[in-house]
Amino acid sequence: MFGLFKKFTTPQKLREKGILGMNARNFHIISKCNPRNLYPLVDDKVTTKNLAIKSGVQTPDMIGVIEHQFQVSNILDMVKNHSEFVVKPSHGSGGKGVLVIKSYTEDTFTLPSGKIITYNELYQHISNILSGLYSLGGRYDTALIEEVVHFSDIFKDYSYQGVPDVRIIVYKGYPIMAMTRLSTACSGGRANLHQGAVGVGLDIKTGKTKKAVQHNIPITHHPDTNADLRKIEVPLWREHLLIAAKAYEMTGLGYFGADIVLDAKKGPMMLELNARPGLAIQIANGSGLKKAIKKIDKKYPQNLNAEERINFILS
Amino acid sequence: MKNSFHVRLFLGILLLFAICFSIYSIYYKTKYWGFSLSPKQTSNVWMVEAHINFVADGENPITATLRIPTKNRGFKVLDESITAKGYKHKKLSDRIVFSRSSTTGDQNLYYKLMVFDNTLGKDKLRAPAPEKIKKPLWNDQTVTQAKQILHLSKQQDGRNSIEKLIKFFNQEPMDPTLKSMLPVQYSPKTAIEFMMNLLSLENIPTRIARGIKLEEGQTLYPDLMLEAYINGAWWLYDPQTGKQGLPDNFLVFQRGETSLLDVTGGTASSIKFSMQKSITASMNLAERRAQLSKDTGLFNYSIYNLPIAQQNTLKWLSVFPIGILIVVLMRNIVGIQTMGTFTPMLISMSLVKTGFLTGLACFVAIILLGLGIRFLMSKFNLLLVPRISAVVIFVILIIHALTIIGYNFDIKIAQASVFFPIIITAWIIERASITWEEDGPVNASKELLNSLIVGIIVYFVIANAHIRHIMFAFNELNIVILLIVMLLGTYTGYRLTELKRFAPLVKK
Numbered sequence: 001m002f003g004l005f006k007k008f009t010t011p012q013k014l015r016e017k018g019i020l021g022m023n024a025r026n027f028h029i030i031s032k033c034n035p036r037n038l039y040p041l042v043d044d045k046v047t048t049k050n051l052a053i054k055s056g057v058q059t060p061d062m063i064g065v066i067e068h069q070f071q072v073s074n075i076l077d078m079v080k081n082h083s084e085f086v087v088k089p090s091h092g093s094g095g096k097g098v099l100v101i102k103s104y105t106e107d108t109f110t111l112p113s114g115k116i117i118t119y120n121e122l123y124q125h126i127s128n129i130l131s132g133l134y135s136l137g138g139r140y141d142t143a144l145i146e147e148v149v150h151f152s153d154i155f156k157d158y159s160y161q162g163v164p165d166v167r168i169i170v171y172k173g174y175p176i177m178a179m180t181r182l183s184t185a186c187s188g189g190r191a192n193l194h195q196g197a198v199g200v201g202l203d204i205k206t207g208k209t210k211k212a213v214q215h216n217i218p219i220t221h222h223p224d225t226n227a228d229l230r231k232i233e234v235p236l237w238r239e240h241l242l243i244a245a246k247a248y249e250m251t252g253l254g255y256f257g258a259d260i261v262l263d264a265k266k267g268p269m270m271l272e273l274n275a276r277p278g279l280a281i282q283i284a285n286g287s288g289l290k291k292a293i294k295k296i297d298k299k300y301p302q303n304l305n306a307e308e309r310i311n312f313i314l315s
Numbered sequence: 316m317k318n319s320f321h322v323r324l325f326l327g328i329l330l331l332f333a334i335c336f337s338i339y340s341i342y343y344k345t346k347y348w349g350f351s352l353s354p355k356q357t358s359n360v361w362m363v364e365a366h367i368n369f370v371a372d373g374e375n376p377i378t379a380t381l382r383i384p385t386k387n388r389g390f391k392v393l394d395e396s397i398t399a400k401g402y403k404h405k406k407l408s409d410r411i412v413f414s415r416s417s418t419t420g421d422q423n424l425y426y427k428l429m430v431f432d433n434t435l436g437k438d439k440l441r442a443p444a445p446e447k448i449k450k451p452l453w454n455d456q457t458v459t460q461a462k463q464i465l466h467l468s469k470q471q472d473g474r475n476s477i478e479k480l481i482k483f484f485n486q487e488p489m490d491p492t493l494k495s496m497l498p499v500q501y502s503p504k505t506a507i508e509f510m511m512n513l514l515s516l517e518n519i520p521t522r523i524a525r526g527i528k529l530e531e532g533q534t535l536y537p538d539l540m541l542e543a544y545i546n547g548a549w550w551l552y553d554p555q556t557g558k559q560g561l562p563d564n565f566l567v568f569q570r571g572e573t574s575l576l577d578v579t580g581g582t583a584s585s586i587k588f589s590m591q592k593s594i595t596a597s598m599n600l601a602e603r604r605a606q607l608s609k610d611t612g613l614f615n616y617s618i619y620n621l622p623i624a625q626q627n628t629l630k631w632l633s634v635f636p637i638g639i640l641i642v643v644l645m646r647n648i649v650g651i652q653t654m655g656t657f658t659p660m661l662i663s664m665s666l667v668k669t670g671f672l673t674g675l676a677c678f679v680a681i682i683l684l685g686l687g688i689r690f691l692m693s694k695f696n697l698l699l700v701p702r703i704s705a706v707v708i709f710v711i712l713i714i715h716a717l718t719i720i721g722y723n724f725d726i727k728i729a730q731a732s733v734f735f736p737i738i739i740t741a742w743i744i745e746r747a748s749i750t751w752e753e754d755g756p757v758n759a760s761k762e763l764l765n766s767l768i769v770g771i772i773v774y775f776v777i778a779n780a781h782i783r784h785i786m787f788a789f790n791e792l793n794i795v796i797l798l799i800v801m802l803l804g805t806y807t808g809y810r811l812t813e814l815k816r817f818a819p820l821v822k823k
Contacts, residue, residue, distance in 0.1 A: 007815050007818060008814045008815050008818060009814050009815075009817065009818040009821050010814070011808060011809045013821040014809055014813070014814065014817055014820075014821065016821075017820055017821050019809075019813075019817050019820060019821075021807070021808065021809040021810060021813050022650065022810055022813065023647055023806055023807045023808060023809070023810060024807040024808070024809075027319065027805065027806075027807045028807055188755065192754070194758075195755060195758075213819070216816070216818075216819045218819075282817065282820060283816075283817065283819060283820060286820060287820075288820070
């Protein structure tokens with residue numbers, strides 16, 4: 001019984017540490033900073049991408065969109081100028097339903113793992129996307145065909161499968177907290193912290209490791225690759241921050257999470273935005289969001305543009 | 316922040332008003348409408364009929380006076396009616412006077428009374444001191460014998476000389492001295508009168524109370540009780556047991572010297588009582604009382620005036636807000652992730668219909684079978700709407716199968732499956748299988764289990780007879796719950812599960 005109590009802390013201690021709870025996030029932050037009518041801007045990846053292009057934020061280039069079942073058979077025609085491509089659901093989240101094709105012929109498609117699927121399987125996958133299999137709430141969806149991101153080698157040793165992205169929380173245009181999620185064998189290649197992925201908190205000024213946790217317990221090395229997690233330093237950090245900051249003007253959302261990947265040639269690119277980012281980032285960083293938010297509300301200047309805000313943070 | 320403070324203040328004040336209103340309303344309903352706080356399902360309602368019969372002499376105007384129950388705290392009079400053809404009647408506080416001009420023939424007058432138990436207040440009756448005690452006109456020898464009896468009776472146990480005397484009277488075999496003083500054949504009335512005479516020697520004022528024991532059947536003789544005046548109040552004593560106080564089910568019609576029935580202008584008068592017991596739901600009783608009371612205005616606009624069928628539906632509905640409150644508490648204060656917001660609520664509703672264990676077993680069976688079929692179906696890569704529809708049809712088939720199997724093998728558990736809401740069950744299966752695919756089996760089972768646990772908690776609350784009764788009888792409490800739920804909507808503190816989730820952050 002005492003062991004159980006020891007697992008709990010007190011609200012008082014959490015408050016002192018400036019931890020943001022779910023209720024406070026929903027009540028004080030999201031419902032006040034994020035008007036509901038802006039949600040479609042970030043829920044639909046096609047819309048987000050178009051907005052990003054307008055604001056000069058880099059995203060993976062769009063090859064095409066499949067909206068209706070009859071268009072599915074046009075897929076080969078659509079990608080004919082590309083040797084590789086990615087299919088993803090427009091309303092998906094957390095990498096669900098994303099299919100990367102590294103090379104293909106008329107009826108065989110090779111995945112990054114080397115697995116080969118048939119044309120029929122690809123066709124079925126796109127049909128599933130359209131029927132809403134991967135979308136939030138199972139609504140009808142559209143399939144987005146994108147260029148493949150050539151991930152930078154930086155993270156290669158840090159991930160069990162796939163390549164991690166960087167999640168940056170932005171409040172009133174200021175990036176306030178960042179982390180990267182590394183998949184593990186335990187998480188089944190998924191990047192969800194509650195499934196056992198490693199969360200690495202990144203210093204918002206430098207992009208260097210602050211702390212790494214798995215299952216809420218601090219660790220120093222990746223459980224599968226054994227790479228030293230303390231040595232992570234995200235290159236082009238300023239550019240990462242700038243993309244996140246620009247998304248504020250782009251969407252008008254006062255509070256969101258920006259998922260950014262690093263392309264080896266093109267640099268950081270915005271993958272998607274999340275109007276309701278989770279709270280696990282606090283555990284990865286070992287610090288509270290509330291504290292950071294209060295600081296911005298009180299001390300940080302308003303009405304700066306994205307560049308100026310990043311300069312302000314880095315200064 | 317400031318804004319939420321104002322919202323909270325406003326809701327808080329409203330809540331305070333709602334609580335005050337509810338307290339007043341509960342007080343009003345219990346006091347004036349007779350609603351009870353506990354769900355005592357039934358009350359004993361007695362139909363007592365006094366049948367007066369006499370033969371009119373055909374010469375004089377007729378007056379018949381019947382003593383009736385008055386100031387009775389043991390029973391509450393629900394309703395009364397008088398049937399007396401050709402008679403004028405006047406009801407006074409303690410008697411009814413029937414009158415008419417002379418007539419001939421057999422006369423039948425009826426006084427019907429509907430009373431119900433009022434278990435409270437079966438005690439003494441405060442009354443002015445009686446007049447001077449009438450002492451019996453006995454000779455010296457009799458007085459000596461009487462004193463001896465009184466003396467002997469002191470050896471009996473009892474709180475006072477009355478109890479002792481009654482016990483002495485009911486001794487088996489009877490004391491020879493006492494036997495010698497009583498006539499060979501004596502009626503209960505003679506015995507009581509003798510006791511009264513004995514007690515008058517001790518200067519205890521006494522009188523006879525007549526009434527009826529409420530037992531189903533008919534009686535020609537009212538039962539007698541001995542009443543003694545002690546410390547400024549009249550106390551009833553059962554002449555058979557010596558027990559003090561009004562016995563259960565005893566309705567006093569008349570007290571003291573006056574007779575129960577007086578008839579002038581008639582002969583061969585008799586009175587016969589018939590008693591009939593009917594068990595009525597307290598709520599219906601309350602309804603009648605409210606209808607009888609002066610302020611029917613409010614009652615007519617309350618749900619208790621509706622037809623029973625509609626009342627039952629509302630009774631069922633009025634327990635939901637408290638279930639919803641629990642779901643809100645579980646999600647926003649405790650922080651339990653359930654499958655969909657009100658799934659637990661729906662589970663608990665089904666459990667109420669099926670019974671707890673049977674429902675639980677049935678629910679688990681349907682969900683497991685459904686999930687199995689859902690996984691088989693995922694191989695077909697069906698589109699969403701047809702897929703969910705297929706699951707719905709499968710659930711219907713599972714329920715068919717379970718019910719038929721249950722009937723043939725007389726397994727009640729399987730038969731209960733009929734009560735599960737099909738669409739909701741299908742939806743839970745769909746949700747669970749998607750969570751299973753997206754977040755893994757651990758998360759899916761966890762969410763299912765959480766929903767089930769919250770559902771069970773809600774079940775125990777909404778299946779509780781007390782809570783159901785209170786939420787229906789005092790339905791204004793739902794306003795209080797509404798405001799509490801709204802106030803919880805402004806709760807921005809940590810959830811209980813977050814205290815565990817974020818605990819590693821504060822550990823040094």
